[in-house]
Amino acid sequence: MAEITLENVTYVYGKGAPYEMRALDDVSLTFRAGEITGLIGHTGSGKSTLVQMLNGLLKPDSGRVLLDGKDIWEDPKQIQQIRFQVGLVMQYPEYQLFDETVEADIAFGPKNMGMDPEKIREAVKRAAQFTGLRPELLKKSPFDLSGGQKRRAALAGVMAMEPAVLVLDEPAAGLDPGGRREILGRIREYQQKSGANVIIVSHSMEDMALYCDRVLVMENGRLVMSGTPAQVFSRAEELIAVGLDVPQITRVARALRDAGVDIGLDIYTVKFAAHRLLSGREAHEG
């Protein structure tokens, strides 16, 4: 069980300077264990700042960040221990690869944790499996991998620490549709097998709708909405008002209602829309 709670967290960039900016403004929320939470917001909404709060890369100006009820800043010297429990995969993580082999690179985190060599080998193997890296790739230099493989190697580097909380900032950025599905599918599989608390930050409404159990929406450093994807995306007008988009299919559902075919507004995946649309129809026909 690993639950992260933010209590009235505020964070200000460039305090006192003319460009002072309140990145987080009295944010309180909980990321529950055992589910995938999606964090949505446009650039500058504070979501990247929030992510860096979770593993102590940034320290709140006021308020507390609690991991299983314990303030992560209780002992600032132990912040490294927090980072082992809250794994963070940054945006474009392939740019952090550095070691001679993929295997050694994945082992960097576990080594820093002080795991013994036997356990490290195990952890690396498991992480490679989770991310779908074939064993023969482990002996290669990370710089010889393809773009998608690099991304997965970097992801494995964090997964190998077996963190109770896994935070991912735009894990599918820049990938093509196949690559997006692959990496997000693997993350979901990892969540289901490990029971970890997984937090995904993304701009892509379509991806969030497909892969998250719960969605949080940030705007101007505040939390403005939270709920299941169905609950959040059924409030399409509000999302659009804060400059976010909704999946195209959600718009179709609205247009369908206006055209006299009501399949509900809580539509956010095509399959679900088709299901509502067609199974309802068959029942009607039968």
Added chain:
Amino acid sequence: MDTGNNTAKESEKQMSTIMKAEHISYSYPGDEEDRPVEALRDVSFSVEEGEFVAILGHNGCGKSTLAKILCMILQPGEGKLYIDGEDMTRDDITEEDINKGRRKVGMVFQNPDNQLVATIVEEDVAFGPENLGLAPEKIRRRVDWALETVGMTKYARHATHRLSGGQKQRVAIAGAIAMRRKCIIFDESTAMLDPHGRKEVMDTISRLNREEGITVIHITHYMNEATMADRVLVMQGGGIIMEGKPTEVFSRAQELWDAGLDVPQTTELLWYVRQAGYDVALDIFDPAACAAEIARVLKGTAHGRDNT
């Protein structure tokens, strides 16, 4: 798109072919033990002046290699590339000839940070025209026009590194058009941007095409961006597997899925509806139109079946 624009485009089409690729193949040299890696196989197509062509394909399908060949960074292993009728692949081609070609065809890259040269927006836009050796007043006029065209006049004296991703790409576009080019290739120029930046750039691209008559070749893996094009080429395994109007290409949903690509969600939903036995069109990308189409057949067929 209104008809006025289309007819304007028709007349331009008769004018000339800006780019023509004939049977282009390319292989990257492998290591000593590895065999060469084939990236392009027998690619042929042509682009008319004033057209907006989208090249779609998943990562590794060869589209980036094609982009490099089109802007003459790579020489094709086999085949011919003509720019404005000029053979750019002939054996006796000189550095000067290639530069002549580059004056006609420009490129905007994926990473906005790695294509801006100067610290100040207008200085960066001026970089290309300066390389052409134009007179200072002429450069100034072109820079002002280019910034105006991409809507960045307000930022002329700003530092480039402080702009958002979408703004940086617009500066890069301004730099490309400031050389008065006929054709601009966008090599996944939207891939690293957030949805807002992507929209900014796509709006700019389509305005360039419509209002300035600049030929656009847009390489991407975003389906909805390809729906804006006049013509779509779909690449897979180093070759072109489909070609046609967006409506034609996206109706072939199954083939696109097989090529590792997506179709717009509207098309996907219509596809399910068609699978269920209803006769719907698949080539609809607007949510309202999609809903109208579904409503039409569902109400219509339900009614029709009741009669039988």
Added chain:
Amino acid sequence: MKADIAFGQYYEGNSFLHRLDPRWKILFVIFYIVIIFLAKNIFSFALLILSAIFLTLISRIPLRTILRGLRPLVFIIFFTAIINIFWLKGDTVLVDWWIIHIYLEGLINALLIVVRVVILVAGTSILLTYTTTPIALTDGLERLLSPLAKIHLPVHEFSMMMTIALRFIPTLVEETEKIMNAQKARGADFSTGSLVRRAKALIPILIPLFISAFRRAEELATAMECRCYTGGKGRTRMNILHSSWRDVAALLALCALCAGVVLLNIFAPGYALAL
């Protein structure tokens, strides 16, 4: 956004100083530095202080910004002041207690040196870095050095390198910060342990940084090629530099300042700098 560095801190504006020709400005700065070192006593220093105040006023840069730029110097200023106050001997004893002897001369000397350092840094940055875009600066330098191209020195290439360096410094600083955060998230520790350990801890930062810099360089080179860059030959510039009455006025003002300092050195002796 956080990673702002005090290097090349151009302050947007359109003042008299902003509009000077960068070529002249580079020469003016050298001249100004010479004048600063010519000043020998408190009277000529007073004139220097006036000149610095005058510069600040016509630059229209907020005093706060200029003072913030001086912050990194506080330690050096403090240190030289202490040395001068306690170690310089003179005739007039101010404090004589146990092993501490402070003389009036030491105090004045310390004061003058502090003033010199402050004016040196503030004056040159107002005259040059605050009011000249980095690109105008390299441009000015390129043209000042252009006669050297005749003897086959790569003046244009040098200036292009400077331009690109200036353009990429903020990008790379930002990138370093990102990589550091990424490695910290994997438990890297840069701040504890022996010197060797700390140096080794830098590897996971330096390697990705270098690789990224090379990738950027390669992409930039391609982009420049696509923009028809073929070196300095046949290249023109959008902004041609031309001298105006402003440059003449500034030159005259500096000559006047120089004369004033020299005259005050000679005709108003006393309380002179010991160094």
